Every structure is written in C-alpha cells, then in structure tokens.
Amino acid sequence: MTPEEIMEKVGDNLSVRRVFGEPIERDGTVVIPVAIVAGGGGVGSGTSEAGDGMGGGFGGLTRGIGAYTIRNGEVRFVPAVDIVALAGIGLMCLRVLVSVLRRHRRRGVPAGNSAGASRRSCCGRGSPPA
Numbered sequence: 001m002t003p004e005e006i007m008e009k010v011g012d013n014l015s016v017r018r019v020f021g022e023p024i025e026r027d028g029t030v031v032i033p034v035a036i037v038a039g040g041g042g043v044g045s046g047t048s049e050a051g052d053g054m055g056g057g058f059g060g061l062t063r064g065i066g067a068y069t070i071r072n073g074e075v076r077f078v079p080a081v082d083i084v085a086l087a088g089i090g091l092m093c094l095r096v097l098v099s100v101l102r103r104h105r106r107r108g109v110p111a112g113n114s115a116g117a118s119r120r121s122c123c124g125r126g127s128p129p130a
C-alpha cells in the first residue's frame with residue numbers, strides 16, 4: 001500500500017460521516033447520532049543496504065456521545081450516559097478522598113478538623129496564637 005493510499009483511508013475514517021450518523025425518523029422525531037472521533041497515523045519510507053522500504057499505520061477511537069433530536073422544529077442535544085466512564089470518575093474521586101484522609105491522619109489532624117488539635121494546618125505550619 002502506498003503512502004497516498006494510506007492517507008486516503010485515514011481521510012475516509014476521520015470524516016464528518018463518522019461524527020454524525022444517518023438521521024433516523026420515528027413518530028415525527030428525527031434522531032441524529034453524534035460521536036467523537038480521534039485518530040492519528042503516520043507513513044514513512046526509506047532505503048538501506050537491504051533495499052527500499054515503506055510502511056505506515058493508523059489508530060483511532062470513535063465513541064458515541066449522544067444524539068440531536070428534532071421535534072416540532074426544536075433541536076435538542078441528548079447526551080449519552082457512559083456508565084463505565086462515570087464509574088471510573090467515581091473511583092478516582094474516592095481514591096483522592098481516601099488519600100487526603102490518610103494524609104491528615106498521618107499528620108495528626110483529626111478528620112473533620114482542618115485546624116487540628118495542635119493548631120497545625122495540613123501543610124505542617126502552625127497557626128498564630130489566638
């Protein structure tokens with residue numbers, strides 16, 4: 001496959017047809033699926049003592065993010081709910097919370113008391129006398 005053929009295939013895969021799906025009409029409502037498309041690739045060629053060489057590659061990601069609905073002349077975007085992404089974000093938030101609580105305990109700061117029993121801040125600096 002020549003570099004031109006590879007780039008032609010890349011262009012086909014990163015077109016607006018991948019972002020907006022074919023409209024679907026049901027019961028007076030038109031639904032247009034929407035996706036996010038990302039990709040990258042490269043081609044190269046060269047010569048060496050062994051001969052001429054050429055190669056290339058392409059990778060991409062397509063993910064549905066929602067749909068536009070058209071009903072009675074009004075357009076509305078309805079986002080898709082990605083349960084896997086939401087679970088991942090929830091786990092990351094939980095991990096940050098646990099990390100902060102552990103750090104406060106190691107520094108002698110009771111949970112729920114950011115000033116601490118010894119009047120230290122979470123950064124280890126003492127506060128001015130009251």
